[in-house]
Amino acid sequence: MENYPGFTMITGADLAKKFKEELMNFENDGLWIKEGVEVVDLSGADPDFLVKTSDEKEYHGKTVIIASGRIPKMLGIPGEKELLGKGVAIIEFAKGSHALTKNGQATLQKVARSVTIINITDALRGDEILMKNVTSSSKVKILNNHEALEILGDQAVGGIKIKNKQTNEEQIISVSGVFIEIGWTPSTSFDKLTDKNDKGEIEVDNYGATSVPGIYACGDVNDQWGEQIVIAAGEGAKTGLRVAEHLSKVPHQQTSNIHEG
Ligand SMILES: Cc1cc2nc3c(=O)[nH]c(=O)nc-3n(C[C@H](O)[C@H](O)[C@H](O)COP(=O)(O)OP(=O)(O)OC[C@H]3O[C@@H](n4cnc5c(N)ncnc54)[C@H](O)[C@@H]3O)c2cc1C
Structure with a gap:
């Protein structure tokens, strides 16, 4: 890759490794990285969503950000x-x-x-x-x-x-x-809740909000124009800010924090 800011040239694998290293700094602050598992189902409603994974675990959260990209057709x-x-x-x-x-x-x-x-x-x-x-x-x-x-x-x-x-x-x-x-198609088999366009892309507004309050989507999986890593990263940052704002309006007692079941 020759078009990600800060790098003259870097492979996708090396860039992903750097992203992960940075994320691991937040592991003590409640961020978990789960690799080798697939999200198989998304249910619930604002502000209590349930995500089920292929290892038969369940995760509850007040909001969900879908960033599942595309898979080959x-x-x-x-x-x-x-x-x-x-x-x-x-x-x-x-x-x-x-x-x-x-x-x-x-x-x-x-x-x-x-x-x-x-x-x-x-x-x-x-x-x-x-x-x-x-x-x-x-x-x-x-x-x-x-x-x-x-x-x-x-x-x-x-x-x-x-x-x-x-x-x-x-x-x-x-x-x-x-x-x-x-060609490629958005990876959304687990999501029966949000509205999609005729290409199967999740429809979002300018802030990454989907048709379902509390569910956001960023990167290649949504219907925004342009598929590049810098665009996906920018959308992720914008969506993160919007989710923080959304969460600040959810009363604390209304639901528990994200937890694994
Ligand atoms: C061959 C190729 C070359 C490219 N070259 C460039 C380039 O040089 N420069 C550039 O800017 N862009 C390039 N792109 C485009 C770029 O890779 C994408 O725009 C970018 O990665 C999108 O980021 P994303 O986070 O939305 O999705 P992805 O990077 O695709 O990340 C989605 C992640 O979600 C995971 N996932 C999907 N479904 C599930 C599920 N059900 N449960 C759990 N996890 C799931 C996937 O495994 C993946 O790890 C290239 C793309 C391809 C295919």
């Missing part, structure tokens, strides 16, 4: 889950960044003997230079208007079944790897 076709890590992989790229999409493909063509791009629309879009790099390569074949139907293989990927959307003709291509790169 999957194709949802047979063979995808079964062969993940056995020839099926997910190429990561920033939401809406077609330049990086093409960058992933451009990188792939350096290591593969041949690359076939299965594209469901009638044309690929992207940064002009990277597009030229991809389309001018003799290793790359682009199949527009084609849809992936099934990934084939037993212990490892052996092929992919695809359909021409214009002729409905199906064919099997013999491949040894399938790289899925169809």
Whole structure:
């Protein structure tokens, strides 16, 4: 990364490590860091919310800030889950960044003997230079208007079944790897309470407040424009200030402090 203030260049992993080191200074002040667990459910109402996690713990809180980012979209076709890590992989790229999409493909063509791009629309879009790099390569074949139907293989990927959307003709291509790169979606499976837009993003006001009083959302999971770490960090700071203000209005006796159950 070359665009986070204070660092000329730092990897995402190193930046996350630095964020964590700083947070650990607050562990004696009631801040807990729980790693390797997933939030599976959110319920309750202002000012008493309940968060359930995958390790069957329960957390009560007066407010909730959702900062769960985005997860890669999957194709949802047979063979995808079964062969993940056995020839099926997910190429990561920033939401809406077609330049990086093409960058992933451009990188792939350096290591593969041949690359076939299965594209469901009638044309690929992207940064002009990277597009030229991809389309001018003799290793790359682009199949527009084609849809992936099934990934084939037993212990490892052996092929992919695809359909021409214009002729409905199906064919099997013999491949040894399938790289899925169809975008990202907000991680909100645990949240049935807040209003979302048609992209599944949590709708918030200028202060990060959602449609449910007491629940806030910041970073890539919400409907605000721009997906960058500095933007997510800024939204987090703004939301934190707003939550502090919100909490100052909640009478102390009305509910207990955050506690683990
Ligand atoms: C490949 C790639 C490269 C990028 N490069 C850059 C770059 O160079 N510069 C830049 O500014 N931005 C970059 N971005 C974008 C940047 O990573 C995001 O905008 C930023 O991380 C968003 O921060 P966030 O806190 O909202 O979400 P995240 O950083 O995605 O954090 C969300 C966290 O919530 C966790 N989570 C999700 N669901 C649950 C759940 N149910 N229970 C518990 N935890 C959960 C996730 O595991 C994750 O740890 C890049 C993104 C990608 C994918």
